[in-house]
Amino acid sequence: MDAAHSEAPLPPRQGRTAAEEDGDVPRPALVRYALGSAGMGVYVTVPGLLLLYFLTDTLGVAPWLAGLALLVPKVVDVVLHPFVGSLSDRERARRGTRLRLLTAGCALAPAFVALFAVPAPVADRPWAAAVWVAGWFVAANALFASYQVPYLATPTDMAVGYHGRTRVLSFRMVVLTVGILAGGALAPLLAGEGDSVARYLVMALVLGVFTAAFQIVGVGGVRDLLPAGRPPEEGREAASGGRHGPGAALAQVRDVLRRNEPFRLLTLAYLLTSTTTHLVLAGLPYYTRHALGRPGFTTVLMAAFVAPALLTTPLWFRVSRRWGKQRCLLLAQAAFVAGALGLGAGDAAGPAVPVLCTLVLGVCFAGLQLFPFSMVPDTVREAGDGETERTGAYTGVWTATESLGAAAGPYLYSAALVLGGYTAARAGEEVTQTAGAHTAILLGFTVLPALLMTGSLAVQRRYRLDALASQTSRAPADGARRDRTAHGP
Structure with missing residues (x-):
């Protein structure tokens, strides 16, 4: 059955103006908020792009062990992110803001550097090197969660509607793309062909400074968009009561997934999407070196994968105002399948075909990031005011899903390498x-x-x-247009 006719439209939210529905928020604050995504873009890209290759082709770690070293820290995230989400909700209930947790996440850069700063005695032992990377990956992921979870709760906390949330996140997506492009293009250039740990360390230091600077700017943007308010008495009481800890966080995961069917479906679909995109990131250095015979082409294809989002994110946003987010997302998913299969031609037709197919993936990637993230606040808002009080719990589940996909993608690719008999190597071998x-x-x-x-x-x-939410969002705007027609401009 067509989604647009499956159910009657929900009534519009009372008291919300057409300007709020459309996302009429201060542009300078919105830009500062979005700039925080540049640092996040580096962190979500560089480990996914280089850590597996760093382990197998610089430290000599067997593919199965390398995949495990990247999987275990992300499995920890399944508990960690919802727990951080609960902390974020309690912080907002007590203080009216999530800024303290957000600021703590700005300590991510040192842990990111430590991922690649493997001491020589450790680097000489593949098992020890795998443990070193896995341990620091857990620490870095914890700090990243402290920043990411409250940061992504911002669009839900704001008083904006269906299209307004897409607008806020379209700004974020453009800047996130800059961060992904900076990490994805600069990291392979700075690391070279993986010939030494020292090259990777220089890369991590440069991009770590980049990450920290933009995270700090993002904190200021969140502060401007959501000024701290005095929390209500019931909010403080709710924050002081109830169970806390990892067990309670897992209970919240079960609860939000059980109660909110649209969120559950969106989460499952995004888990598969995140797994796919991170598998492509992890496999890219292997594909360019062995399938194309062009190791230096990693930067070219990474740029082709990410750069289109700078141009197509605003276009996706405009198209979604006419088609809705769901239809645009389905289109991006279908085109991604075609682009991935096109890469199977390898270097048989020259480098043009892989580049063109990667450009298709890049256009799709913009939609695959923009629409699911902007649909999460829709699922929370439409669930009722009671659910918006635990926005952090929803965001924690969502970011845990993204983290699990970020682990599953490289792990599945490493499993493919194991099945094919891929041989690991030390730097210079x-x-x-x-x-x-x-x-x-x-x-x-x-x-x-x-x-x-x-x-x-x-x-x-x-x-x-989506069909219901988009119809709801049109109601206030249609009313405003009727008023202007009746009373004149």
Whole structure:
């Protein structure tokens, strides 16, 4: 059944003006808020792009162990992010703001540097190197969660409507793209071909400073968009009571997923999407080196994957005002499948085909990031005012889903490498890979992500809230237009 006719539209929220529905918020504060995403873009990109390759082709860690070293810290995130979300909600209930937790997350940069600062005695032992990276990955992820969870709660906390939330997040997506582009393009250039730990360390220091600077700017933007208010008495009482800790956080995960079906469907679809995009990031260095025979092409394809979002995010936003977010998201998912399969041609037709296919993936990537993130506040808002009081819990579940996908993608690719018989190497070593390894590198980078994204599309088609929310958002604007017609300009 067509989503637009599956249910009657929900009534518009009372007391909300057309300007609020459209996202009429101060642009300078919105820009400062969005700039915080530049640092986040570096962190979500560089470990996903280089850590697996760093472990297998610089530290000599076997693919199965390298995949495990990246998976375990992300599994910890399944508990960590909802717990941080609960802390964020209690902080807002007590103080009227989430800024203290957000500010604590600005300590991410040192932990990010430590990921690649593997001491020589540790680097000489693959098992120890894997433990070092996994341990610092847990620490860095905890600090990232402290920043990301309250930061992404901002659009839900704001008094804006359906299109307004997309507008806020479209600003964020453009700047996030800059961060992803900076990390994805500069990191391979600074790290070279993985010939030494020292090169990776220089890369981490440069991008760590970049990350910290923009995180601090983002804190100021959140402060401007959501000035601290005096929390209500009931909010302070709720914050002081109830169970806390990881067990309570997991109970919240179960509760929000059980109660909110649109959020549950959106989360499952995004888990598959996040797994797909992070698998592509992890497999890119292997694909350019072994399938294309062009190790330096990692930066080119990474730029082709990310740069289109700078231009297409505003276009996606405009199209979504006419088509709705759901239809645009389904289109992006379907086109991503086609682009991934096109990469299977490898270097047979020259470098033009991989570049063009990667550009298609990049256009889709903009929509795959913009629409799910802007639909999360829709699911929370439409669930009722009681659910908006635990926005942090929803955001924690969402970011945990993203983290789990960020782990599952590299892990699935490392599993493909293991099945193909891929051989790890230390920095400076030359290893000839078997035909089976080359097949695994190619199929793992093309067919596997196409299958995962097809699964995401199938789940996303069951999401029904978007048609209702978009109709609701049009009601105040239509009323305002009728008033202007009746009373003159």
